[in-house]
Amino acid sequence: MVVKSKHLIFNYDETKGYYLCFPLSKLIWCTISLPFFAFIFCVVWSILYNFEETTFTHCKVWNFLPSISAAIGNHMTQYIVWVTAVTLHSGPRFLFISIYYRYYLKMIKHQKQYIAKVACTLNVIENISLLGLTYLSSAGSYAIHEKCFITFMASSELYMLLTCILFRYHRKTNTMDKFEAFSLRMKTRLLIVNAISFSTAGYFFLRHNKYCEPGIYTLFAFFEYIVVLSNMAFHLTALFDFKDQCITVYKKGIDVR
Numbered sequence: 001m002v003v004k005s006k007h008l009i010f011n012y013d014e015t016k017g018y019y020l021c022f023p024l025s026k027l028i029w030c031t032i033s034l035p036f037f038a039f040i041f042c043v044v045w046s047i048l049y050n051f052e053e054t055t056f057t058h059c060k061v062w063n064f065l066p067s068i069s070a071a072i073g074n075h076m077t078q079y080i081v082w083v084t085a086v087t088l089h090s091g092p093r094f095l096f097i098s099i100y101y102r103y104y105l106k107m108i109k110h111q112k113q114y115i116a117k118v119a120c121t122l123n124v125i126e127n128i129s130l131l132g133l134t135y136l137s138s139a140g141s142y143a144i145h146e147k148c149f150i151t152f153m154a155s156s157e158l159y160m161l162l163t164c165i166l167f168r169y170h171r172k173t174n175t176m177d178k179f180e181a182f183s184l185r186m187k188t189r190l191l192i193v194n195a196i197s198f199s200t201a202g203y204f205f206l207r208h209n210k211y212c213e214p215g216i217y218t219l220f221a222f223f224e225y226i227v228v229l230s231n232m233a234f235h236l237t238a239l240f241d242f243k244d245q246c247i248t249v250y251k252k253g254i255d256v257r
Helices: 024-049 051-055 068-073 076-107 110-135 142-169 178-211 216-236
Strands: 002-004 009-013 017-023 246-250 253-256
Touching: 017 024, 024 051, 024 068, 024 076, 024 216, 024 246, 051 068, 068 076, 068 216, 076 110, 110 142, 142 178, 142 216, 178 216
Parallel strands: none
Antiparallel strands: 002 009, 009 017, 017 246, 246 253
16 A cells, blocks of 8 residues: 655555655755744844843944844744744754764775764754753853853854765765765855854944944844854755655665665
8 A cells, every 4th residue: 555645655564564765955955944933033023022121231332133042932823832842953953963974984984983983973963052042042041051052153163164074085985976066065155154153243242242333233133144054054954864765664764865
């Protein structure tokens, strides 16, 4: 028996029994869409309904954009939306880490597998620290929130860097199809955008705290947004790495092929 739809295949096999096949690309889209739309909602909602509170700083100068921590953690509506989205997306994120590790075992030279293990470990740390950032807002637990943020940024930057190094220099074969080449090109560009945006955001944050100039905190918030969005886009490039693969769910577990 085979039951097919646009997104699912329900079938029976003598060795697997009944199983469900779901395109991995759909799960990737769904996973990244959760924090993306939650992020957009929180920023827009904060501007429309909590503008004064979320753009306020100790300098009391004019600003137009709220920081991410103010937009997602200081008001209950935004907090609930963000916590729900990040919580729902974290499970698939851990699944993707295991899928990438299996992918590295096949693709990366044996003597460079330790780099793949480090990259996957950093991805785990990134995901855990994101959960910490989500549940512990800067308003309620600033010290822990700050440590989670530092851990998130450090693990995120290093993970993206190691991933680009693995894809570019340590493949078992030097040949890449057009999807693999595009994936690497996008990963490299997004890494550069992310690193530059993070450095620029840090500059404007320090400048705001030192000189209290109008609008500078808005520039900090804008580049902070670019950091988050480029991070999401980097993970979205998994679409090109697993373009034809499906997740198969059957009574013995989950398989990807």
